Amino acid sequence: MKLTAQICIKQELDGEDARLADYFDVIAGTSTGGLITAMLAAPMKTTVLSLQPRTLPIFISSMALRSSLKKGTLTVFGSIRNTLALLMGPKYSGKYLHGVIREKLGETRLHQTLTNVVIPTFDIKNLQPTIFTNYEVKKSKCLDALLSDICISTSAAPTYLPAHYFTNQDDDGNVREFNLIDGGVAANNPALVAISQVTKKIFEQDPDFFPIKDMDYGRFLVISIGTGSAKVEKKYNAKMAAKWGVLGWLIHGGSTPLVDVFTQASADMVDFHNSVFFQALHSENNYLRIQEDTLSGKDASVDVSTKENLEKLVEIGERLLKKPVSRVNLEMGLFEPIENSGTNEDALKRFAKLLSDERKLRELKSPLTKNG
Numbered sequence: 001m002k003l004t005a006q007i008c009i010k011q012e013l014d015g016e017d018a019r020l021a022d023y024f025d026v027i028a029g030t031s032t033g034g035l036i037t038a039m040l041a042a043p044m045k046t047t048v049l050s051l052q053p054r055t056l057p058i059f060i061s062s063m064a065l066r067s068s069l070k071k072g073t074l075t076v077f078g079s080i081r082n083t084l085a086l087l088m089g090p091k092y093s094g095k096y097l098h099g100v101i102r103e104k105l106g107e108t109r110l111h112q113t114l115t116n117v118v119i120p121t122f123d124i125k126n127l128q129p130t131i132f133t134n135y136e137v138k139k140s141k142c143l144d145a146l147l148s149d150i151c152i153s154t155s156a157a158p159t160y161l162p163a164h165y166f167t168n169q170d171d172d173g174n175v176r177e178f179n180l181i182d183g184g185v186a187a188n189n190p191a192l193v194a195i196s197q198v199t200k201k202i203f204e205q206d207p208d209f210f211p212i213k214d215m216d217y218g219r220f221l222v223i224s225i226g227t228g229s230a231k232v233e234k235k236y237n238a239k240m241a242a243k244w245g246v247l248g249w250l251i252h253g254g255s256t257p258l259v260d261v262f263t264q265a266s267a268d269m270v271d272f273h274n275s276v277f278f279q280a281l282h283s284e285n286n287y288l289r290i291q292e293d294t295l296s297g298k299d300a301s302v303d304v305s306t307k308e309n310l311e312k313l314v315e316i317g318e319r320l321l322k323k324p325v326s327r328v329n330l331e332m333g334l335f336e337p338i339e340n341s342g343t344n345e346d347a348l349k350r351f352a353k354l355l356s357d358e359r360k361l362r363e364l365k366s367p368l369t370k371n372g
Contacts, residue, residue, distance in 0.1 A: 021114035023355040028118035028194035030183040032227060034154035035101070038147045041113040042105060091303070094161045098152050105148040111137050113147070118194045120183030121153040124163060129186035130178065135197050141170030145178070153180035159256055160303060189267035191224040191274055218283040222274065223351055226291035228316070229264055230300035236260075254301065271328050288347050289327065292320050293335050321345040 021027065021041050029037030110117070116134040123130045130143075132154075137144045145168045153164040158181055167177045187193045198220075236257055241248075249258040271289050278287040298304045299312060325341035328334070341347065 019114070023359055024115055026116045026118055026194045026198060028190040029154075030120050030187055030190045031155050031157060033190070033225075034119040034183060035151050037117050037119055038105060038113075038151050041115055041117050042108055042147060043112055043114060090162045091160045094152070094156070097155070097161070098148075101148045101151045105146070105151065108147045110134060110144050110147060110150065116197075118190055118197055119150050119154050120187040120190050120193055121150070121178075121180040122183060122186045123179055124181055125177075125179035129183070130180060131193060131197075133197055135201055141172075142168050142174060142176035144168070144170070149178075153178065154183040156180065157182040157184065157302070158259060159250060184263045184266070187266065187270070188263040189224065189226070189270035191222055192270045195220065195222065195274070195277075218281050218286065220278075220283070220286055221351060221354060222278075222287045223348075224271065224274065224287070224289045226267060226289070228292040228295045228300065228313075229267075230293075230295045235300075268328055275327055285341075288325065288344075288351060290320065290344050291326075291328075291335060292316060321348070 019040070027037045027041055029035070110132055111134060113134060118131060118133045121130045121132065122128075132143060132145065132150045145166070149164065149166045149168075153166075156162060156164050161182075163179065163181045165177070165179055167175050169175045183190070235253065235255065240252075241257070244252070244257070250256055271291075274287055274289070275284070278284045295316070298309050299316060301309075321344050324337035324343055325347050326335035326337050329336050
């Protein structure tokens, strides 16, 4: 719903055909964010979502409702069977999710996106991140993978969905194999990765970018949207965790503590570094982080995809728009309101106006710009 709000604001400014891909030099996303990134940046011939992004929340919701293929019964024996199943393999087969992704994205490859994208994954064979981005395709054609393979990979959350294997071949016949899982293990908040990619291209004097002086990074505008956390609920503590073995770190109270810990740590550290970076440049108003850290119970689960819970998450997103712009306090670990910054909705409107003005300026300077 937060994305929908941003889209609707742009459509009010520039007409019904306004697309997010027309306004951003880079769109980045990991896991669910990677799916949204690909759908927003895919060419119109591939999916109507790139032209009519208002349908995106509905598409994601319907996909989530039908993706859970391993069902358990609400009995003691059912609970035991579910636990044993988790020990034997991923919680979900991913067949429906993979089928929808293949259907929507077809044969579209990375280089065909409407704007530059950054989608992190992690290669478990090489034990290192693999970042799929248009910027690197120019150097390594083997990275010009199908968007569907990239999406399946970045959403392959450990214990929930199976790892994804595929190969890709460049024009010279060189073949590269990929053994990938959820990009969240490397960059749960990919905003810093996106900034790094742009910075790298500026240093390389990439002609696709308008000239930027070495210290003129105050021109950067970054909107970073999280998927929520349950920090206020305080699900875990040291006394509890001190008793856990391997199974305890993997399964506790219907959640996966190990996954929760490393994904939240990664996201918060990125937010902290970005906040410091923009404050150092005296352009803190150019960085907007929207995150809900008061989720609890089913709201905080990553895979409760009932109709009721999905509708509740929509309500949470709409309430979040009315909350004040906040910044994480790393000492306390919670988001704190920033004085005189208005609401998240106010900030999105301000960003939308800036982006709209920038696009019009670029069109005046160069009628043949990439996304014009």
